[in-house]
Amino acid sequence: MNNRRHFLRNATLGIASAAAVPMITQAFAPSAAAADAVDLPLGFAGFSFLKFDLDKSIAMMKRLGVTNLSVKEFHLPLNSNQEAIDAVKKKLTDGGISMYTVGVVYMRSKEAVDQAFSYAQKCGVGMIVGVPNAELLSYTEQKVKETNIRIAIHNHGPEDKLYPSPKDIYDRIKDMDPRMGLCIDIGHTFRAGVLPEKAVVEYKDRLFDLHIKDVTAMQKDAKVIEIGRGAINFPAFVKALRKIKYSGICSIEYEKDMSDPLAGMAESVGYFRGILKSS
Amino acid sequence: MNNRRHFLRNATLGIASAAAVPMITQAFAPSAAAADAVDLPLGFAGFSFLKFDLDKSIAMMKRLGVTNLSVKEFHLPLNSNQEAIDAVKKKLTDGGISMYTVGVVYMRSKEAVDQAFSYAQKCGVGMIVGVPNAELLSYTEQKVKETNIRIAIHNHGPEDKLYPSPKDIYDRIKDMDPRMGLCIDIGHTFRAGVLPEKAVVEYKDRLFDLHIKDVTAMQKDAKVIEIGRGAINFPAFVKALRKIKYSGICSIEYEKDMSDPLAGMAESVGYFRGILKSS
Numbered sequence: 342m343n344n345r346r347h348f349l350r351n352a353t354l355g356i357a358s359a360a361a362v363p364m365i366t367q368a369f370a371p372s373a374a375a376a377d378a379v380d381l382p383l384g385f386a387g388f389s390f391l392k393f394d395l396d397k398s399i400a401m402m403k404r405l406g407v408t409n410l411s412v413k414e415f416h417l418p419l420n421s422n423q424e425a426i427d428a429v430k431k432k433l434t435d436g437g438i439s440m441y442t443v444g445v446v447y448m449r450s451k452e453a454v455d456q457a458f459s460y461a462q463k464c465g466v467g468m469i470v471g472v473p474n475a476e477l478l479s480y481t482e483q484k485v486k487e488t489n490i491r492i493a494i495h496n497h498g499p500e501d502k503l504y505p506s507p508k509d510i511y512d513r514i515k516d517m518d519p520r521m522g523l524c525i526d527i528g529h530t531f532r533a534g535v536l537p538e539k540a541v542v543e544y545k546d547r548l549f550d551l552h553i554k555d556v557t558a559m560q561k562d563a564k565v566i567e568i569g570r571g572a573i574n575f576p577a578f579v580k581a582l583r584k585i586k587y588s589g590i591c592s593i594e595y596e597k598d599m600s601d602p603l604a605g606m607a608e609s610v611g612y613f614r615g616i617l618k619s620s
Numbered sequence: 621m622n623n624r625r626h627f628l629r630n631a632t633l634g635i636a637s638a639a640a641v642p643m644i645t646q647a648f649a650p651s652a653a654a655a656d657a658v659d660l661p662l663g664f665a666g667f668s669f670l671k672f673d674l675d676k677s678i679a680m681m682k683r684l685g686v687t688n689l690s691v692k693e694f695h696l697p698l699n700s701n702q703e704a705i706d707a708v709k710k711k712l713t714d715g716g717i718s719m720y721t722v723g724v725v726y727m728r729s730k731e732a733v734d735q736a737f738s739y740a741q742k743c744g745v746g747m748i749v750g751v752p753n754a755e756l757l758s759y760t761e762q763k764v765k766e767t768n769i770r771i772a773i774h775n776h777g778p779e780d781k782l783y784p785s786p787k788d789i790y791d792r793i794k795d796m797d798p799r800m801g802l803c804i805d806i807g808h809t810f811r812a813g814v815l816p817e818k819a820v821v822e823y824k825d826r827l828f829d830l831h832i833k834d835v836t837a838m839q840k841d842a843k844v845i846e847i848g849r850g851a852i853n854f855p856a857f858v859k860a861l862r863k864i865k866y867s868g869i870c871s872i873e874y875e876k877d878m879s880d881p882l883a884g885m886a887e888s889v890g891y892f893r894g895i896l897k898s899s
Contacts, residue, residue, distance in 0.1 A: 404883055406849065569893050570685065576898045604683055607883040608890035614848050615894020619855045 381582055381617055383610060384441060386470075386552050386594035387413025389602065395429065399436035401603055405610045409441045409590045411470055411550070419446065419460050426463045441590055442550060444470030444524075445495050451480055458484045470495055470524045470550055475503060475513060482517045491520040493549035498529030499561040506533040507540045511547060524550035526594065531556055531573055532563050538574060538581040545585040552594040553613065565596045567605045569612035579620040660861055660896055662889060663720060665749075665831050665873035666692030668881065674708065678715035680882055684889050688720045688869045690749055690829070698725065698739050705742045720869055721829060723749030723803070724774050730759055737763045749774055749803045749829055754782060754792060761796045770799040772828035777808030778840040785812040786819045790826060803829035805873070810835055810852055811842050817853060817860040824864040831873040832892065844875045846884045848891035858899040 385407055390398035395416045402410065410433065417429045433440050443464055446457045454477055461469045468491040473481040485492055494514065496504045504510045507525050514521040523544055527537035529552075541548055555571030556563040569575065582591070593613065595606045664686055669677035674695045681689065689712065696708045712719050722743055725736045733756055740748045747770040752760040764771055773793065775783045783789045786804050793800040802823055806816035808831075820827055834850030835842040848854065861870070872892065874885045 405887065567890070569890060569897065575894070603883045604886040607886035608684065611846070611848060611887035611890025611892075612894040612897075613890075615854070615891040615896075616898050617894075618848065618891075619895050619898030 381579070381587065381591050382409060383407045383613065384409030384411065384590040384592035385606075386411045386445075386592045387416060388445065389593065389595040389599075389606065391415065392600050392602075395432060399433065399438055401606065402438055403436060404603070405607055407593075407610060408437055409439050409592065411442045411444055411590075411592055412440050412464070413444070414446065417443075417464075419456055421460070421463070423463050426460075430464070440464060440466060442466050442468045442470050442493070444493075446471040448473040448477055448481070451477065454481055454484055458488050458490055461490050462488060467491060468493055468549060472497070472503065478513055478517070478521075482521055485518050485520045489520070491522060491549055493522050493524035495524045495552070496526055496529050496533070498526070498532045499534075501529070506530055506535050507544050508535070511544045514547065519547070522547035522549040524552060526552035526554070527573060527578065528552070528554035528556045528565055528594075531559055532561055534559060536574075536577075538577040541578070541581050541587065542585055545587075548585070548587065548589070550589050551587075551591055553591055554594050554596065555609070567597065567612070568593070568609035569616075575613065575616045576620045579616050583620075660858070660866065660870050661688060662686045662892065663688030663690065663869040663871035664885075665690045665724075665871045666695060667724065668872065668874040668878075668885065670694065671879050671881075674711060678712065678717055680885065681717055682715060683882070684886055686872075686889060687716055688718050688871065690721045690723055690869075690871055691719050691743070692723070693725065696722075696743075698735050700739070700742070702742050705739075709743070719743060719745060721745050721747045721749050721772070723772075725750040727752040727756055727760070729753075730756065733760055733763055737767050737769055740769050741767060746770060747772055747828060751776070751782065757792055757796065757800075761800055764797050764799045768799070770801060770828055772801050772803035774803040774831070775805055775808050775812070777805070777811045778813075780808070785809055785814050786823050787814070790823045793826065798826070801826035801828040803831060805831035805833070806852060806857065807831070807833035807835045807844055807873075810838055811840055813838060815853075815856075817856040820857070820860050820866065821864055824866075827864070827866065827868070829868050830866075830870055832870055833873050833875065834888070846876065846891070847872070847888035848895075854892065854895045855899045858895050862899075 387410060443461055443466055446469055448454045448457055448471055454473055457469055457471055470493045472495055481492060494510045496507050496510055499505050507523055507530055510523050525540055530537050530540050555566050555568040555573050557566050558572050593609055595602050595609055598605050666689060722740055722745055725748055727733045727736055727750055733752055736748055736750055749772045751774055760771060773789045775786050775789055778784050786802055786809055789802050804819055809816050809819050834845050834847040834852050836845050837851050872888055874881050874888055877884050
């Protein structure tokens with residue numbers, strides 16, 4: 342399952358090392374893409390671009406040098422046919438963006454589970470970030486086995502009755518197929534009173550994806566904020582990711598100033614890269 | 621001379637600690653302003669805002685949570701009278717911005733030196749970032765003694781015949797009044813083949829200000845780029861600043877995308893804060 346990931350990484354590195362002069366290669370690591378790819382590559386959770394069409398979203402990601410996108414349904418509806426999906430994939434590829442997963446996809450019925458897996462198959466991704474209802478987990482597991490597509494279940498904080506914190510997911514899936522795992526949203530995790538740097542270690546064997554953000558405090562009604570201005574300990578978080586040799590994407594989900602998010606996204610990307618560089 | 625600085629810092633910290641609940645204080649350290657103030661406070665070199673009037677520049681700085689500005693003459697002409705200066709100072713203060721210095725001011729005649737010091741006096745700043753011609757250094761020293769205003773001389777890279785690198789300044793002023801010093805521009809320094817992390821240590825006794833940026837390579841024709849995407853080693857640079865207990869402002873001078881710089885400024889500010897947090 343990791344072959345795809347490794348292929349993608351090597352491909353990206355290949356581009357970088359194809360540059361003729363080592364000095365220039367290092368200098369132009371600004372292809373921040375290449376810089377990110379070495380260790381913990383950055384991405385974006387598609388929800389960050391709620392107010393923007395796909396072209397504008399791609400342009401923003403290019404400006405930030407971030408190349409991995411978890412595609413959200415407002416950019417590519419769940420009921421899209423193969424032709425529509427291929428058109429979006431081409432647009433992404435042409436823009437230098439890799440669709441590394443889809444979601445968050447909510448699954449409240451068997452039909453919704455079927456649709457999600459069929460959608461992921463047509464998209465050619467090896468993972469869905471999703472929220473299947475608890476009573477659908479065993480059916481979801483069947484689909485995972487049938488399709489060999491992993492599912493990364495997403496926690497949504499203290500007000501979420503289903504999966505408030507990573508433990509609520511982990512306890513339900515830990516004895517299921519190992520392709521059932523977590524997308525830990527560190528903001529919602531922190532608001533639920535759990536330290537992200539502990540959660541990623543505790544559930545490392547099932548950690549497939551991350552939604553990275555910062556929040557103002559460890560309390561339910563905390564607000565999202567530019568990464569680095571809030572209360573999450575990012576050096577500790579990054580150290581934990583390295584300790585567990587996290588091999589997924591570090592997707593930022595930026596949910597502040599959603600009509601004018603570029604500056605806050607840029608500050609967040611910059612801060613996270615600074616932490617990656619120094620930690 | 622440092623009393624003013626310490627007063628400002630304590631004032632900022634005072635605001636932070638006035639918050640009622642410690643948890644909230646920590647959470648809202650995001651008032652990145654307060655967070656920056658503790659150790660190495662951020663600022664902006666006014667030239668970054670070349671294409672923007674003062675109101676827009678203040679709005680951009682507020683969005684980025686950066687409160688210290690080196691005021692450039694296009695925002696406040698060198699021949700301004702006291703009334704015009706006071707109006708700009710009020711606008712800055714109302715916007716939460718501290719005018720911590722002025723410049724870069726070029727001084728190619730005695731009259732220009734006189735004007736610069738008179739301007740700084742009217743502005744109420746204790747330092748000028750400037751470039752006096754070499755033959756005016758001794759006259760500049762007289763003005764420093766007369767006004768007790770420091771001068772931080774700015775290096776401008778390999779194509780600058782006057783002061784290409786920090787050493788070219790230091791060698792000329794090292795035996796002069798200790799209030800004669802340097803504003804090391806780390807991008808120009810790097811392009812001149814000198815490592816910023818070495819320069820700040822070497823000239824620490826005369827290091828008054830910094831223009832912080834990143835460049836694509838250690839070569840004359842390297843381009844400026846978002847901080848973190850270039851070739852400068854920021855963890856090493858920040859470690860050096862801490863080693864020498866640098867007590868000035870870390871002013872970012874952002875010179876890329878000057879008509880649309882906010883995203884690049886934000887990424888740069890974020891990256892530098894990430895390095896400050898982790899290094």
